[in-house]
Every structure is written in C-alpha cells, then in structure tokens.
Amino acid sequence: DAKTTQPPSMDCAEGRAANLPCNHSTISGNEYVYWYRQIHSQGPQYIIHGLKNNETNEMASLIITEDRKSSTLILPHATLRDTAVYYCIVMGGATNKLIFGTGTLLAVQP
Amino acid sequence: DAGITQSPRHKVTETGTPVTLRCHQTENHRYMYWYRQDPGHGLRLIHYSYGVKDTDKGEVSDGYSVSRSKTEDFLLTLESATSSQTSVYFCAISDWTGSTDTQYFGPGTRLTVL
Numbered sequence: 001d002a003k004t005t006q007p008p009s010m011d012c013a014e015g016r017a018a019n020l021p022c023n024h025s026t027i028s029g030n031e032y033v034y035w036y037r038q039i040h041s042q043g044p045q046y047i048i049h050g051l052k053n054n055e056t057n058e059m060a061s062l063i064i065t066e067d068r069k070s071s072t073l074i075l076p077h078a079t080l081r082d083t084a085v086y087y088c089i090v091m092g093g094a095t096n097k098l099i100f101g102t103g104t105l106l107a108v109q110p
Numbered sequence: 111d112a113g114i115t116q117s118p119r120h121k122v123t124e125t126g127t128p129v130t131l132r133c134h135q136t137e138n139h140r141y142m143y144w145y146r147q148d149p150g151h152g153l154r155l156i157h158y159s160y161g162v163k164d165t166d167k168g169e170v171s172d173g174y175s176v177s178r179s180k181t182e183d184f185l186l187t188l189e190s191a192t193s194s195q196t197s198v199y200f201c202a203i204s205d206w207t208g209s210t211d212t213q214y215f216g217p218g219t220r221l222t223v224l
Contacts, residue, residue: 032210043215044153087152094142096204096211097168100152109184 001091003027009105012069018075020104022088025069031092033064035073037084038103044087047073051092078108113137116201122222133201135181139213142184143202143213144168144176146195152177153200159184160206191223220221 005023012018024033034049047109048055048062050071055062075082087103113136128157133142143158144167155168157176165176173195175187188195201216 030209034212041218043218044200046212046214049210049212089210092209096206097155097158098153098211098213100154102150102152 003099004088004101006086006088006101006104010106011028011107011109012075012078014108014110015077016081018078018082018106018108019080019089020073020075020086020088021070022073023070024088027068027090028092029078029089033062033068033071034089035060035062035092036087036089036097036098036100037082038087039081039084044100048084075106078106080105080108083108114201114203114214116199116216118217118219119217120220122224123191124224125192126190129185129191129221129223132201132220133186133199133216135182135184137203137205138181139203139205140181141204141206141211142178143204144174144184144186145200145202145215146170146197147200147205147218148197157184157197191221193223195221197221202210 032049033046034072036044050062064071085103085105115134117132144156145153145155154170156174159165159178177185200220202213204211204213
C-alpha cells in the first residue's frame with residue numbers, strides 16, 4: 001500500500017505557482033520523498049526527491065516539514081504542459097521499490 | 111531522455127498466445143524494472159533485475175516471467191496471455207545506491223489481449 005496521501009485533484013491558473021501537498025506521517029528516518037508526474041499516455045517522469053532539507057531543481061521545489069510528516073511540491077510558474085498526475089512516493093532504506101498511489105491530477109487552466 | 115526504448119509500442123494479441131515485450135537501455139544502468147498500469151491501480155511492480163541473470167519478483171508477478179541476458183535488455187514474457195493482462199507496461203532503469211533510487215521510465219507498451 002502507498003504510504004502517502006494526496007488530494008485527488010487540483011486546479012491552477014497558468015503562470016501561477018502550483019502547490020501540491022502530500023502527507024506521509026509514517027515516514028521512517030531513512031526514507032526519501034520522491035515526486036514523479038505522468039502526462040497522459042506517457043511514462044512517469046522524475047521530478048525531484050529529498051530527505052529532510054528543502055530541494056530545488058530546474059523543474060520544481062520540494063518543501064519538507066521539519067517533522068517530515070508532510071511535504072509540498074511547488075511548480076513556480078505552471079504552464080498548460082504541466083497538466084498531469086503528480087505522484088508523491090516515500091522510498092528508501094532497504095527497498096528500491098516505488099509504490100505508486102493514485103496521485104493528484106493537476107489541471108492548469110488558461 | 112534516459113535512453114530507454116520499449117518495443118513494441120502497441121500490440122494486440124489473442125488469449126493463450128505467448129507475448130514478449132522488450133526494454134532496451136543505452137546507459138549501462140544496473141537495475142531494470144517492469145511495471146503495469148491499470149485504471150484505478152496506479153503503477154504496480156511486476157519484476158525487476160539487479161544485474162545480468164539476476165531477477166526478482168514484484169507485487170504482481172503471477173503469469174509473467176523475465177530474462178536479462180545482457181545489461182542493456184530486459185525482456186518481459188507472458189507465456190499464455192490472458193485478458194486480465196491487458197494493460198500498459200512500463201520499463202524503468204536506475205542505479206540504486208542502497209539509500210536513493212531514482213528510476214527513469216520508458217514510453218510504455220500498450221498491450222491488448224482479446
């Protein structure tokens with residue numbers, strides 16, 4: 001079973017920041033938070049991952065709360081091409097198995 | 111682009127026939143994975159490989175076998191396809207370090223079993 005909880009859907013206006021929340025209250029100390037997205041009919045695309053510090057790359061920023069029980073993926077300037085299902089996944093330690101939940105469908109509106 | 115290709119991209123077959131899907135990578139990654147994706151289930155791991163001739167089962171391995179005779183190729187075989195195996199199949203690659211494992215996915219194969 002997925003160890004994360006995400007809202008099933010969200011809307012965002014084009015050009016605005018999209019903030020996607022994820023709860024992972026049972027995360028262990030050696031587990032990372034990964035974010036992937038899947039645009040319709042394509043393979044999942046890696047976005048970012050982090051352990052406890054906030055992370056930023058060319059695609060997004062990842063904010064992890066101090067207690068690590070939740071995180072937020074931020075797309076700073078959403079475009080129509082960011083419309084996709086976003087998956088928050090907890091993984092690490094002795095396992096390399098990604099367990100996908102049902103994710104959040106982000107719809108970027110013009 | 112993680113240098114992953116899958117073939118065929120689309121296939122329609124009949125119940126009871128054998129089917130082999132191929133995943134090919136060009137970047138010498140140690141780990142390779144096969145997932146299936148069905149409506150309402152997200153992606154589920156079928157099998158994975160951690161080296162040539164080294165494979166292990168995932169959560170939905172029944173009815174599937176895999177082989178990896180070369181680093182670059184990971185084959186998924188349905189010995190006798192059933193309608194329940196109609197799905198989209200994704201291959202992924204990674205270099206698991208024991209702590210982090212960033213997996214990169216291929217474009218997928220859409221399989222229909224009639």
